[in-house]
Every structure is written in C-alpha cells, then in structure tokens.
Amino acid sequence: IAGITQAPTSQILAAGRRMTLRCTQDMRHNAMYWYRQDLGLGLRLIHYSNTAGTTGKGEVPDGYSVSRANTDDFPLTLASAVPSQTSVYFCASRMAGGSNYGYTFGSGTRLTVV
Amino acid sequence: AQSVTQLDSHVSVSEGTPVLLRCNYSSSYSPSLFWYVQHPNKGLQLLLKYTSAATLVKGINGFEAEFKKSETSFHLTKPSAHMSDAAEYFCVVTSGASDKIIFGKGTRLHILP
Numbered sequence: 001i002a003g004i005t006q007a008p009t010s011q012i013l014a015a016g017r018r019m020t021l022r023c024t025q026d027m028r029h030n031a032m033y034w035y036r037q038d039l040g041l042g043l044r045l046i047h048y049s050n051t052a053g054t055t056g057k058g059e060v061p062d063g064y065s066v067s068r069a070n071t072d073d074f075p076l077t078l079a080s081a082v083p084s085q086t087s088v089y090f091c092a093s094r095m096a097g098g099s100n101y102g103y104t105f106g107s108g109t110r111l112t113v114v
Numbered sequence: 115a116q117s118v119t120q121l122d123s124h125v126s127v128s129e130g131t132p133v134l135l136r137c138n139y140s141s142s143y144s145p146s147l148f149w150y151v152q153h154p155n156k157g158l159q160l161l162l163k164y165t166s167a168a169t170l171v172k173g174i175n176g177f178e179a180e181f182k183k184s185e186t187s188f189h190l191t192k193p194s195a196h197m198s199d200a201a202e203y204f205c206v207v208t209s210g211a212s213d214k215i216i217f218g219k220g221t222r223l224h225i226l227p
Contacts, residue, residue: 004157033215042219043158043204090157102148102206103215105157 003027006091006106013081013113021076021109023091029104031094032074033058034066036087037108043090049074081113116141118207120218128226133177133192135221137205140186147188148206149179152220158204164188175199200225 007022025032034046045058049068063085065077074093078085088110092103121136139145146165150158162173169181175198179190188205205218
C-alpha cells in the first residue's frame, strides 16, 4: 500500500441496504476525512477524525457513521442507503495540528443507490 | 470565518496558450492555500501550496500560483496549456486557528486543440 486505499472502487446498492466503504492509509497520518463529491456541489465533508479514537461530524453527516479504532483505518457506514446517497466518496488523510499540511486523497468509491 | 470562491466553473483555452484559474479567499487568520487537480475518474492530487513563505509558489506540471494578500487571491497559472491539463481544479483554504478546511466548488479546465 502506498498512500490511501479505498474499497470498493464502485458499487451498485439497493436502497435500504447497509454498506461500509473502506479506507486504509499507511502514512501514519493522524487525521482522516470522508468527503462526498456531487456535480455542482463540489466536495462536502461527511465525517472526520483528528486522531484514533475520536470522530466528528462534518457538513453532511446524516445517514452516515464512522469509526476510528486505529490510526490506519477509517470506515464509512451507510446504515440504510437511500438514492440521495448516490455519489463519489473520497477518503483523505493528513497530519493534523497544522494547517500547512495538505491532504492525501484516495481514488474514490463510486456508489449508486437504486 | 473562512470561505473560498472559484470565480469560474468552466474555463476553455487553446493548447499552447496561458491558463488562469481564479480563486479568492476570505480568512480571519493567516491562511494556508492549496490547489488540487482531479483528472476524470481519479482522486485529487496536490498541485501546490502556500504556507506563509514565498508568495509565488511553484507546483507540479508547470503550474504556479501567487498569494496576494491585498487582493485576497491565489490564482493558478500556467504559461502554456497542454491537452493533459484538462481536469477539474480545486482551491482550498485552511487556517491554523481553527484547522478547518474549505474547498472551492471547482473549475473545470477544457483544452481546445
């Protein structure tokens, strides 16, 4: 692994189903983030974690949950998917505690809820 | 409060001509500013960043940006566009005071042959 790995790369999901998007990084970054990207809306923050064991809500957290059991992994769970959650999801990480650090992004998960 | 505005949602230039992607920001504190590029069906890649050192920042692929505090701008430029530059570009502002990160809505760059 080099950087951030997201899985799956794409998924078609029936409405009402539960789904976990996986994100793993090997850079020992302490902060991790989940964004969704929608046409015309740019990237919107769903949830974040500044360090293992802590999480916080972003701009659009409803319908999503996260956990941060360790430094490397930051899964995003949709408990009961709805069509409005059709989007491209990006996981990102960086060293927290200083705004000088840029993000490293994963390649994204394209999710379609039907 | 912080905000970032990318002034153009789409920009079209001919191959070999200069590129200008505009970004204005608002920040109560000394900001750090970034430009990211996203090629189709790919993740975002860091192009360059400004973090209170030199105001003219050089990035990858021949891009550069100049931080102008008086104009609250951080426009991205390239002297000569290449077909491979066709992508979406995001301006990002952060502030050490809040560590909050704000993305612009993106500018899609089209390169005409």
